[in-house]
Amino acid sequence: MSRIHLGEFEEIVLLTVGVLYDDAYAVAITKEITKQSGRSVNVSAVHKSLYRLEKKGMLDSRLGDPESKRGGKRKRLFSITPFGKKALDESMELRMSLRTQIPELAFKWQMG
Amino acid sequence: MNKQINIPKIPHTFFKWYCRQERYEELHGDLEEFFYERAAEKGLSRARLYYLLDVIRCCQPYAWKKTKGQTNSNLIMFRNYYFTATRNLVKHKNYFLLNISGLAIGIASFILISLYLVNELSYDRFHANFENTYRVQTKGNINGQIVDWATSNPPLAKTLLNEYPETARATRIRRSGSWFISREDQKFYEDGVLFADSTFFQVFDFKLLAGDPKTALVHPRSMVLTETYARKYFGDEDPMGKEIAVEQDTIFYKVTGIAENIPANSHIQFDMLGSMSSYDEWNDDGWVDSGINYTYVVLHENAVIASLEEKIQEIIPKYIGPEIEYYTGRTYAEWQKAGNSTSFYLMPLKKIHLQSEASNDLGVPGNSSYLYIYGLVGIIILFIAIFNFVNLATAQSATRAREVGVRKVMGSTKTALVYQFIFESVIVSLIATVLAVIIVVVVMPSFIDLVGKELAFSMGSSYLGPLLIVGLAFMVGFLAGCYPAFVLSTFQPVEVLKGTLRPGSKSGWMRNFLVIIQFTASIMIITGTLVIYHQIDFMLTKNLGFDKEQILVVRKPELLKTHLDAFKNDLLQNPAIKTVVNSKTIPGKEYAKRSYRKQGAPETFLFMHNHVNFDYRELMGLELVSGRFFSKAHKQDTNAVVINVAAAKAFGFEDPIGQKLTTPWKPGQLVEIIGVVKDYHTESLHKRIEPIALELIPNNTSGYVSMKISNGEAIRETIAYVQDTWSKHTDKPFDYFFFDEDYEHLYRSEATTGQIFVVFAILSIFIACLGLIGLITFTASVRKKEIGIRKVLGAGTRSLIRLLSNDIVRPMMIATLLACPIAFLASDYWLQNFASRISISPWSYILSTCIVILIGSIAISFQTIKATRNNPVDSLRQE
Numbered sequence: 001m002s003r004i005h006l007g008e009f010e011e012i013v014l015l016t017v018g019v020l021y022d023d024a025y026a027v028a029i030t031k032e033i034t035k036q037s038g039r040s041v042n043v044s045a046v047h048k049s050l051y052r053l054e055k056k057g058m059l060d061s062r063l064g065d066p067e068s069k070r071g072g073k074r075k076r077l078f079s080i081t082p083f084g085k086k087a088l089d090e091s092m093e094l095r096m097s098l099r100t101q102i103p104e105l106a107f108k109w110q111m112g
Numbered sequence: 113m114n115k116q117i118n119i120p121k122i123p124h125t126f127f128k129w130y131c132r133q134e135r136y137e138e139l140h141g142d143l144e145e146f147f148y149e150r151a152a153e154k155g156l157s158r159a160r161l162y163y164l165l166d167v168i169r170c171c172q173p174y175a176w177k178k179t180k181g182q183t184n185s186n187l188i189m190f191r192n193y194y195f196t197a198t199r200n201l202v203k204h205k206n207y208f209l210l211n212i213s214g215l216a217i218g219i220a221s222f223i224l225i226s227l228y229l230v231n232e233l234s235y236d237r238f239h240a241n242f243e244n245t246y247r248v249q250t251k252g253n254i255n256g257q258i259v260d261w262a263t264s265n266p267p268l269a270k271t272l273l274n275e276y277p278e279t280a281r282a283t284r285i286r287r288s289g290s291w292f293i294s295r296e297d298q299k300f301y302e303d304g305v306l307f308a309d310s311t312f313f314q315v316f317d318f319k320l321l322a323g324d325p326k327t328a329l330v331h332p333r334s335m336v337l338t339e340t341y342a343r344k345y346f347g348d349e350d351p352m353g354k355e356i357a358v359e360q361d362t363i364f365y366k367v368t369g370i371a372e373n374i375p376a377n378s379h380i381q382f383d384m385l386g387s388m389s390s391y392d393e394w395n396d397d398g399w400v401d402s403g404i405n406y407t408y409v410v411l412h413e414n415a416v417i418a419s420l421e422e423k424i425q426e427i428i429p430k431y432i433g434p435e436i437e438y439y440t441g442r443t444y445a446e447w448q449k450a451g452n453s454t455s456f457y458l459m460p461l462k463k464i465h466l467q468s469e470a471s472n473d474l475g476v477p478g479n480s481s482y483l484y485i486y487g488l489v490g491i492i493i494l495f496i497a498i499f500n501f502v503n504l505a506t507a508q509s510a511t512r513a514r515e516v517g518v519r520k521v522m523g524s525t526k527t528a529l530v531y532q533f534i535f536e537s538v539i540v541s542l543i544a545t546v547l548a549v550i551i552v553v554v555v556m557p558s559f560i561d562l563v564g565k566e567l568a569f570s571m572g573s574s575y576l577g578p579l580l581i582v583g584l585a586f587m588v589g590f591l592a593g594c595y596p597a598f599v600l601s602t603f604q605p606v607e608v609l610k611g612t613l614r615p616g617s618k619s620g621w622m623r624n625f626l627v628i629i630q631f632t633a634s635i636m637i638i639t640g641t642l643v644i645y646h647q648i649d650f651m652l653t654k655n656l657g658f659d660k661e662q663i664l665v666v667r668k669p670e671l672l673k674t675h676l677d678a679f680k681n682d683l684l685q686n687p688a689i690k691t692v693v694n695s696k697t698i699p700g701k702e703y704a705k706r707s708y709r710k711q712g713a714p715e716t717f718l719f720m721h722n723h724v725n726f727d728y729r730e731l732m733g734l735e736l737v738s739g740r741f742f743s744k745a746h747k748q749d750t751n752a753v754v755i756n757v758a759a760a761k762a763f764g765f766e767d768p769i770g771q772k773l774t775t776p777w778k779p780g781q782l783v784e785i786i787g788v789v790k791d792y793h794t795e796s797l798h799k800r801i802e803p804i805a806l807e808l809i810p811n812n813t814s815g816y817v818s819m820k821i822s823n824g825e826a827i828r829e830t831i832a833y834v835q836d837t838w839s840k841h842t843d844k845p846f847d848y849f850f851f852d853e854d855y856e857h858l859y860r861s862e863a864t865t866g867q868i869f870v871v872f873a874i875l876s877i878f879i880a881c882l883g884l885i886g887l888i889t890f891t892a893s894v895r896k897k898e899i900g901i902r903k904v905l906g907a908g909t910r911s912l913i914r915l916l917s918n919d920i921v922r923p924m925m926i927a928t929l930l931a932c933p934i935a936f937l938a939s940d941y942w943l944q945n946f947a948s949r950i951s952i953s954p955w956s957y958i959l960s961t962c963i964v965i966l967i968g969s970i971a972i973s974f975q976t977i978k979a980t981r982n983n984p985v986d987s988l989r990q991e
Binding site for chain 2: 025026027042043044045047048051052063067069070071073074075076
């Protein structure tokens with residue numbers, strides 16, 4: 001077992017960065033998470049996770065072009081690094097393996 | 113909307129301050145993107161609020177500037193301060209609760225009063241052109257009467273637009289009493305009906321949810337409804353293009369627009385707005401017009417107001433002069449020579465609510481002198497709460513003295529200690545502010561009831577609101593903390609650690625001083641409350657010259673048409689109903705004016721005019737001075753007039769009875785004065801008694817039917833009887849009120865002020881008493897040992913109580929001496945608003961002083977008695 005730790009929200013952010021592929025920056029990620037999960041997400045929470053993931057080396061980033069809808073400011077576009085993919089895969093694997101280990105009996109609730 | 117979508121400045125500056133340079137662009141870009149999007153979707157004010165929240169949420173380590181070593185140690189010290197503060201607060205729970213509740217109430221009162229003031233000051237500023245919009249008002253001297261009207265002549269708007277290039281746009285609004293509106297089975301009298309020119313929505317920025325603002329009021333019989341009224345008459349249907357009946361089911365108006373509900377801070381309030389073009393007589397070129405017509409103009413930005421004001425006076429000789437000649441029979445020059453004058457002046461839209469003193473205004477005008485009073489009361493209450501904090505903190509200083517000593521020995525500087533204690537009080541004030549905000553939210557509905565009007569703002573309606581409240585918390589914390597911080601930080605470590613410092617001994621004079629100020633302020637507020645109540649009571653019970661008790665008034669008897677007499681006769685069948693009279697108007701309602709002239713004399717007099725029936729004198733209890741009242745026995749009474757003493761004086765008659773008058777309303781006929789009644793008030797006591805002329809009512813004039821009903825428990829049945837009788841004669845709705853209740857409405861703003869004062873007077877004394885309780889509890893605990901020894905040596909309870917309360921009773925005495933002259937001057941200033949006023953009796957002061965001392969003594973008595981009854985063994989065994 002590797003020691004890569006990924007928080008629940010971090011994992012969602014990492015996944016969403018992958019989903020948005022070419023246009024993964026904070027605002028778009030915030031909206032995408034809100035749309036897909038239905039939970040209300042604040043942009044500062046997303047910022048926090050993005051920078052932390054970058055620090056851990058799971059994300060890479062570059063600056064995009066200035067846009068008028070952002071008051072002429074550039075945005076930081078994120079992309080997944082190979083290490084990020086590894087972290088995601090490991091996390092998924094762990095979950096799947098744990099899930100398959102649950103005995104069927106645990107899901108048989110006695111009615112009444 | 114003219115406003116530009118800009119990033120709010122203050123939060124932006126804050127963001128720039130904390131955000132590290134290299135991340136500013138990307139982070140703020142994100143926030144800006146959200147801001148512009150929300151501004152487009154949810155409106156600017158919501159977007160600003162969310163932006164502020166975002167800025168606060170983003171204030172996290174990832175965005176901060178990289179800290180250098182120095183600031184880090186500061187941060188650690190602050191953490192230490194924070195822990196010391198919270199531990200200390202928890203340790204002295206009782207004082208903390210006293211402090212917090214006092215501060216929270218004080219801050220909540222301050223926020224509520226501020227919201228009210230902001231509402232009053234923001235009137236009519238939501239129109240894009242409010243800076244250049246003016247109302248043309250009329251001022252003059254007509255037959256010895258100074259007049260100041262918010263209204264002006266109907267053709268003025270057109271003339272200004274055509275002949276004065278400074279005028280960019282103009283519109284007229286007309287008020288015309290209440291209207292009977294119906295649609296299917298929804299039938300109501302509506303008071304909120306106004307009529308306006310088609311240019312209305314170009315001058316004012318009331319938003320239309322449906323309909324075209326340019327064309328909504330063009331066609332005759334068009335009607336714009338507000339959202340609420342659209343729902344009232346049409347439910348869930350779409351009202352656009354549908355018809356609604358106005359007056360007697362004979363005229364149908366088409367709904368051409370739905371307006372957003374009118375903001376509370378607009379002096380123009382309407383529920384329904386009809387097109388001015390509906391009635392031809394409102395649009396002819398007659399300048400002299402008895403209706404209530406307002407003219408609003410938008411001027412070009414470079415227009416010079418003073419010179420325009422001067423120029424428009426030409427209109428008077430040019431257009432109004434000839435009509436004056438027609439009505440008075442004198443040329444304009446002659447009319448002017450007799451001392452008459454009239455002129456127009458421009459009243460800026462933004463000042464109408466608070467500064468226009470003109471009569472006949474559209475909305476209920478505000479009163480700027482009350483605003484000062486409210487503002488003052490708010491600040492006073494806040495400071496009473498702050499002083500509590502200062503007093504308790506300095507009194508408690510001894511408990512912190514050792515800490516200060518140790519900190520100083522360990523190398524803390526004086527400045528660092530000042531920071532520490534201010535930081536502590538800011539923490540307390542922040543907690544108090546959070547509580548205050550909760551209080552404000554909870555009591556808001558009752559506060560709206562109290563002030564009697566909706567407020568256009570709440571704490572969160574602008575991003576500035578939360579920001580200002582946080583600012584307020586810091587300010588209060590700073591003000592409350594700086595004096596105690598100063599006292600505490602000057603302790604000498606040697607003195608403190610040796611234990612020679614007597615607890616609370618320092619700054620005793622300051623505490624006394626603050627207690628004096630607190631009680632002076634409380635006594636002033638209570639005296640003010642008493643004076644206001646006396647004046648209101650005086651106005652309601654003063655002999656007005658007429659009788660207003662037990663009179664039931666029915667509106668709109670003209671709906672009965674020919675059944676009016678039958679209705680009146682039927683009413684008299686009931687033994688509970690004594691006199692039934694119809695009249696054009698009654699005291700407290702609007703009076704028309706008519707001009708009279710002595711036969712053969714040149715000067716005209718303008719009198720308040722009323723049409724009345726035979727028994728009017730009996731019903732109102734008017735006293736005859738000479739002559740007689742109208743009587744069925746005299747056939748010529750249709751050409752007779754009864755005047756009051758003031759009118760007789762105006763004419764200068766020695767013996768008015770039998771004098772002949774002429775009036776333009778009865779051309780070619782002479783009117784004879786048959787009686788003179790004693791003066792009586794027709795308006796509120798703010799105003800002087802005016803000359804009045806009464807004439808006999810012609811058949812079927814609109815107005816009121818008033819009836820005297822006998823005193824008794826059967827009032828409900830009597831009303832039911834009147835209503836039944838009414839519905840026997842007509843199917844129109846029945847509408848009644850009691851005369852005395854209606855008259856009391858004239859004093860609404862005084863009554864409101866009185867109620868507001870009562871509430872805040874109670875709060876101020878309550879907060880001051882909280883402080884007292886804190887102080888006395890503390891004194892008792894500090895002198896516990898002293899009390900024990902005194903008791904052992906034989907001191908009685910009474911002498912101990914005297915000992916303990918001495919420190920507090922003395923400042924209270926001084927406060928009463930100080931408060932009296934200040935309160936006298938303040939209430940005298942307020943009473944100058946009234947033409948008839950009370951003289952201030954010394955009892956008001958004595959009473960309020962007694963109240964304060966009594967409440968203060970009760971507050972401290974529990975603690976003192978508790979302290980003196982302690983068993984001395986317990987207090988002396990301590991060590």
